Amino acid sequence: MKQPVILSVNSGSSSIKFALYPFTEEGVTGSNLTGVIEGLQPEGKPVIQCRTSNGTQTLTLDQTDISAAGGDQFAAALQALHGVLMSHSADMQIAAVAHRVVHGGERFSSSIVIDDAALVYLHTLDTLAPLHQPHNLEGVAAFRRAYPGIPQIACFDTGFHADMPTCETTLALPQSLRATGIRRYGFHGLSYRYVASHLAQQSARAFDPAAGSVIMLHLGNGASACAMKNGKSIATSMGFSALDGLMMGTRCGALDPGVLLHLMQQGWGEKRMETALYKESGLLGVSGISADMRTLRASSDPRAGFAIDLFTYRVIRECGALSACLNGLDVLVFTGGIGEHDALLRQQVAEGLAYLGVQIETAKNNAARGDGIAPIHTPTAALKCG
Template identity: 45%
Template structure:
């Protein structure tokens, strides 16, 4: 039997999964895939370790309208592939670890109860993250499960970056800037360190641009500041989330427009961002392909606000040595990278147009300005390694 770790990365619109075999203190991919387009264009696809397609199946929207239905589809498909595998554990991405968890934790009743208390802080994600944990605990209570937190990478922020300008009692009660996408930032910063060790020790901004979007400023591989804060709603505009917003708008909607807190929450999380601006779609690919003025506005708004946040983070870092793009839009949308970088000329950022169009690793033009890179992220590998290290500590 092959010892292995199964990884589940449940997001707001997709559920990714990967199966890794143990290879000493490392892990090696056996298969991986995802169900994406949940509720809109559901599709289950998976490949083996060599990239050969194992399944590519589309579903009617109502057949996989919820994450729980996606989990069921994954379980049904993956079961025959587990016949010769002995799982030592399952690793999960959990978006919010709150003030309690700054490293991966084995899931217990107490840990699960604590994580459930953070659902209001990440309503798009936390519940989805915890559902597979509950299902596996019911079916395989003996199987160890490990929660890996998107907030953990940012827990070393200096206090000045963690605080809101609110009364101290609220900070002591956990109202602070947590930051998210930490598993992605940890992986990409490690990949940069292998690729260019000297550069990785410098002042780096990583832009994780996907359906959820954020940016992180790192010095010597350590997070100093991030655009997301108390919840995954803050910062950059996203697929359906508004990003940074004057809190007075929320008060206005409740007090003057008569909206309930639940109605405001739904609008800010589900009907804003690219979807709200364009009135068409939350998918950047569709917006780039559209000739509608509202689509063009959404794209321009996104690029402008990413550039503004990169500049802000450069102030925190005291300069900029490298700008790194990752995640779905960051890795696969050359036009968006070009629009963002065109606004960052004041920082000396320049692109090699051909390298950018080809999505090469190094896409900056020769010159004295910051390096610009495209580095694919791999949150699932980070989760697998964290799970291995927790369940099988090094001697």
């Protein structure tokens, strides 16, 4: 009898992460296969890394693979991923596929089994997260074709923020517009929920009713910050769309809407503005070099240094605003590709937040590489950091 497993898929804007989780009547056990397809950002070179107990397998997608998929490197990556799963799961039976879906809109705040009607509704939200939602749903469609009859589950990034206070979710717009669903939703909720579950096991302080003020920083190609009080999201940097808040890899983050009015007066259309704000701004736009923090760190070009400085400044600035919403700060957590692997950024953010009590230990910070929540604060620090 084959081992039943759940396939978890995160089809993102620049990568696809996946894992197989065996389960029994007692529940889900640890993953026996994990992997990631990276290099799906503009000008990237797609590479698949698959990790099992026997080691790591690496597969590079060349132009022939991409051409065979009609020139679509994302579609080529999904086809290659299906092949990897087939070669590694001969003794397993996929019982369900769980997908990260960025936006659930007003209709969905908890996980659902995806049917045709749900898929149609979720596609109406594509314009609110154009770098993610179409990719998320393309992954759903691909796995529905590959595994017909197997339940496809949507887990929403907006769900963690569904119970934020009304003052946090309301935009200062006329009621006639707000009634159409225009409000602040928040994103990266699956990441924040995961971090919160680990904090519950490792930090009593994070859930202490008298001292449970937490800021979680999800810093990667997409970046956001979340203020959590006693395990609940009360404020976050992203809003109606995944464009708001922090500066990101190719997204501008918070922007004066007057800039958009100005561009419209200059003759800019919807598509041109969407491309500029979602795909040509952020680290890429400011540096003119790359959206990848690792590339910018390795560059001696002063534009790269300034882009990093601006990214760091925006993180520090947002943390100040969120700490005000929390009426203080007890715990600071870094996650996401940049947050987990860029020790210098963590150090600079800590220095900028020293007035809140953030103090990190250099050796611990330099050694931390995203394997669980590793404490990096100094022994005497009142504020916990990891």
